[in-house]
Amino acid sequence: MMTDSRRPAKRLEDNSLKGRVAVVTGASRGIGTAIAEALAEEGCRLVLAARSVDRLEEVAANLTRRHGVEVVTIPTDIGDESQARRLIESAADHFGSLDILVNNAGVGIYGAVDELHLDDLRHVFEVNFFGPMAALQEAVRVMRRNGGGTLVNVSSIVGKFPQPLGGGYTATKFALQGASGAARAELKRDNIDVVLICPGLTDTEFSEHSRISVPGAEHRQGERHSLGQGVEPGRVGRRTVKAIKRGEREVYITLFDRALVWTAIHLPAFFHWALVYVTRYRRRRFEEGTAEGDSH
Numbered sequence: 548m549m550t551d552s553r554r555p556a557k558r559l560e561d562n563s564l565k566g567r568v569a570v571v572t573g574a575s576r577g578i579g580t581a582i583a584e585a586l587a588e589e590g591c592r593l594v595l596a597a598r599s600v601d602r603l604e605e606v607a608a609n610l611t612r613r614h615g616v617e618v619v620t621i622p623t624d625i626g627d628e629s630q631a632r633r634l635i636e637s638a639a640d641h642f643g644s645l646d647i648l649v650n651n652a653g654v655g656i657y658g659a660v661d662e663l664h665l666d667d668l669r670h671v672f673e674v675n676f677f678g679p680m681a682a683l684q685e686a687v688r689v690m691r692r693n694g695g696g697t698l699v700n701v702s703s704i705v706g707k708f709p710q711p712l713g714g715g716y717t718a719t720k721f722a723l724q725g726a727s728g729a730a731r732a733e734l735k736r737d738n739i740d741v742v743l744i745c746p747g748l749t750d751t752e753f754s755e756h757s758r759i760s761v762p763g764a765e766h767r768q769g770e771r772h773s774l775g776q777g778v779e780p781g782r783v784g785r786r787t788v789k790a791i792k793r794g795e796r797e798v799y800i801t802l803f804d805r806a807l808v809w810t811a812i813h814l815p816a817f818f819h820w821a822l823v824y825v826t827r828y829r830r831r832r833f834e835e836g837t838a839e840g841d842s843h
């Protein structure tokens with residue numbers, strides 16, 4: 548099948564995403580749905596992955612109706628390495644190509660570092676780090692054959708500084724950032740861009756689906772932790788597409804997020820002092836069972 552997408556991707560230099568093939572993980576809701584929507588608006592053909600089959604189908608039907616693009620769904624547990632690899636193979640088989648991979652699926656875990664259940668932590672690493680790594684490795688093989696492409700890893704501002712009572716989640720995002728930076732340098736010669744997206748608090752169901760891993764509240768889930776209103780996911784989606792077109796290295800969504808990261812890097816003693824206060828506040832909320840988070 549000789550299609551538009553079989554042209555060498557060449558880092559998408561012509562600035563047009565029309566006809567490109569993109570895989571988006573965690574596309575059944577939240578930021579993943581928003582990124583898929585923004586890519587569909589550009590005319591991309593899409594492969595959507597997540598575990599919730601019904602929600603995936605609903606998102607796919609909406610995108611096809613509104614934007615007239617071909618959308619395929621592949622139910623996938625990204626925390627299972629073989630499923631993560633198969634997702635990319637199936638996507639490339641279906642469309643004969645792959646230009647963009649968005650590693651967006653992710654889950655949170657809350658609890659003090661000394662109290663976290665390590666099995667919970669391992670699970671979160673499988674979903675947030677090892678699954679995306681497996682997908683990335685498979686995608687690179689396809690993109691090399693095609694002459695280039697773009698890999699997007701959705702991290703967080705807490706991939707830049709520690710989040711009290713969110714150290715396990717923070718660790719997965721630091722890991723993703725480390726691997727992304729190395730891959731960006733390594734893959735330059737293959738015309739493959741690696742883009743790191745670092746959202747701050749975003750208005751999704753993220754905290755409701757995150758695990759609480761503390762004694763007495765093991766594996767608690769389904770609570771709303773968010774402190775205040777985050778940005779709407781559509782903003783993250785649109786900014787992500789802009790970053791793909793420009794081949795940006797690292798992206799923040801708001802000025803506030805950028806300022807927080809700047810402070811953490813340049814005023815570490817002050818930042819640590821502030822974190823101690825945030826920890827006290829968050830610990831009290833977790834103990835009361837009305838936990839609130841500052842950012843994800």
Ligand SMILES: NC(=O)c1ccc[n+]([C@@H]2O[C@H](COP(=O)([O-])OP(=O)(O)OC[C@H]3O[C@@H](n4cnc5c(N)ncnc54)[C@H](OP(=O)(O)O)[C@@H]3O)[C@@H](O)[C@H]2O)c1
Nearest residue numbers: 573575577578597598599624625652653748749751752753
């Ligand atoms: N919301 C925030 O404030 C925020 C801030 C910074 C970064 N982020 C990051 O943004 C990304 C998206 O989060 P979100 O806010 O959109 O959260 P969300 O609303 O909870 O969506 C998470 C998505 O990931 C999928 N997912 C979870 N576990 C999965 C698994 N094992 N296999 C496949 N898919 C899985 C979910 O689908 P299924 O349940 O159907 O599988 C869902 O589509 C995450 O990487 C998160 O760390 C979020």
